[in-house]
Amino acid sequence: MADAHGFDEFYRTTRGRLVAFLWGMTGDRAEAQDAAQEAYARAWQRWGVVSGYADPEAWVRVVAWRVAASRWRKARNRTLAQRRHGPATTVPAPGEDTVVLTSALRRLPMQQRVALVLHHIGDLPVEEVARQTSAPVGTVKARLSRGRTALSALLRDREESHPA
Numbered sequence: 001m002a003d004a005h006g007f008d009e010f011y012r013t014t015r016g017r018l019v020a021f022l023w024g025m026t027g028d029r030a031e032a033q034d035a036a037q038e039a040y041a042r043a044w045q046r047w048g049v050v051s052g053y054a055d056p057e058a059w060v061r062v063v064a065w066r067v068a069a070s071r072w073r074k075a076r077n078r079t080l081a082q083r084r085h086g087p088a089t090t091v092p093a094p095g096e097d098t099v100v101l102t103s104a105l106r107r108l109p110m111q112q113r114v115a116l117v118l119h120h121i122g123d124l125p126v127e128e129v130a131r132q133t134s135a136p137v138g139t140v141k142a143r144l145s146r147g148r149t150a151l152s153a154l155l156r157d158r159e160e161s162h163p164a
Helices: 004-026 029-045 056-085 096-106 110-121 126-133 137-161
Strands: none
Touching: 004 029, 004 056, 029 056, 096 110, 096 137, 110 126, 110 137, 126 137
């Protein structure tokens, strides 16, 4: 296990300088804090090696700057893509039926929900659902049958308690 006390002390004594550096470089305090947090998480994962470096703070600073630069590049690329292709098309809000169905699906056991969604919404044959879920075909058929029965009951209950 990494030397928790040594890392804690390192973090306490270097965090302020790192965030100040990143803030100055990015101009965004929240972005600086996020990049610093990611860099310290990576340092913790490798603390056995990083703590042996002549200047662990320099390693963390380089990692943090690369994290911040990578985020900046991704944001820039999104902006360029939007300029090139225009803003993303707006997606209409889901209809009431979609909300009701999604709510009912959430109440099913996970394995039944996965089988139903892959088969009926994803339009996959039973054999492909079996392959993707690593379950025998017979098990998938049972999950589909039980899931449809349970879903039907949930939707019927909803309809009875909320008539149109």
